[in-house]
Amino acid sequence: MLQRLMHLFAICLACSLAQQVLAAPLLEYTVLDTAEHSTDSFIQGLVYENGLLYESSGLYSRSYLVVYKADSGEEVKRQALPSAIFAEGLSMVNKELFLLTWHKGILFRLDATTLKVKRTTRYSGEGWGLAKVGQHLIMSNGSNLLSLRDADTFNELKKIPVLENNREIDKLNELEFDGSDLWANRWQTHLIYRINPRDGKVTGKLDLSALYPLGQTHPRPDVLNGIAFVPEKNAFWVSGKKWSKRYLIQIKPRAATSGAPQENTANPP
Numbered sequence: 709m710l711q712r713l714m715h716l717f718a719i720c721l722a723c724s725l726a727q728q729v730l731a732a733p734l735l736e737y738t739v740l741d742t743a744e745h746s747t748d749s750f751i752q753g754l755v756y757e758n759g760l761l762y763e764s765s766g767l768y769s770r771s772y773l774v775v776y777k778a779d780s781g782e783e784v785k786r787q788a789l790p791s792a793i794f795a796e797g798l799s800m801v802n803k804e805l806f807l808l809t810w811h812k813g814i815l816f817r818l819d820a821t822t823l824k825v826k827r828t829t830r831y832s833g834e835g836w837g838l839a840k841v842g843q844h845l846i847m848s849n850g851s852n853l854l855s856l857r858d859a860d861t862f863n864e865l866k867k868i869p870v871l872e873n874n875r876e877i878d879k880l881n882e883l884e885f886d887g888s889d890l891w892a893n894r895w896q897t898h899l900i901y902r903i904n905p906r907d908g909k910v911t912g913k914l915d916l917s918a919l920y921p922l923g924q925t926h927p928r929p930d931v932l933n934g935i936a937f938v939p940e941k942n943a944f945w946v947s948g949k950k951w952s953k954r955y956l957i958q959i960k961p962r963a964a965t966s967g968a969p970q971e972n973t974a975n976p977p
């Protein structure tokens with residue numbers, strides 16, 4: 709009996725070690741800049757274009773869009789959204805903002821300058837994150853299945869399962885594309901996954917637990933959210949729901965090893 713248990717233990721240990729070896733590498737990063745971020749913002753989507761950050765903030769009766777200068781934080785434009793919607797992911801296609809809603813199944817398409825709604829499109833299921841990937845859009849819905857969509861009609865073209873060493877990575881939330889890789893944060897964690905958008909394979913991950921504003925108590929900071937790629941600096945602005953800061957981070961090219969990532973608090977995506 710003892711011999712059998714020892715054998716079983718050895719198998720479990722070997723499997724555990726194999727999983728660690730085969731897991732996507734933990735990426736290192738450098739903080740290039742730190743700026744103020746509104747603690748009113750239940751940040752969902754974050755998009756950068758030509759020096760401006762476009763941010764969507766969620767919650768019913770409190771959802772809004774805001775545009776501000778990335779360097780100074782100076783507000784350029786703000787638009788409250790209908791009280792019945794819970795704003796979610798945000799992306800930009802040809803000067804038009806695409807905004808998802810959590811449960812309504814409505815995609816809002818807004819003029820990126822005036823923030824006025826130009827038209828709406830329906831989709832099925834929940835809306836979480838959104839990013840422009842080449843000529844298409846990729847949308848998350850809280851599962852491990854990303855949805856590749858036509859950027860004009862918003863029709864689904866295919867589903868992309870996200871896998872890390874054959875393990876499904878679900879709760880994928882805010883998305884960002886940097887020209888070659890797709891980045892997705894996993895809701896309720898401090899992790900951002902680097903994903904090959906063609907096959908859904910995880911090729912690396914970032915643990916941003918060190919950026920969580922532990923010293924901030926009023927209001928209590930919620931989860932990591934919001935990723936916006938800045939091509940001029942080859943870096944990303946990242947922040948979180950009700951965080952008082954946003955951070956410009958640059959990924960270091962080499963991989964590193966580290967301990968297990970931390971989980972965080974629960975709230976809507």
Ligand SMILES: [Ca+2]
Pocket residue numbers: 753754755798838839882883884934935936
């Ligand atoms: Ca984004």
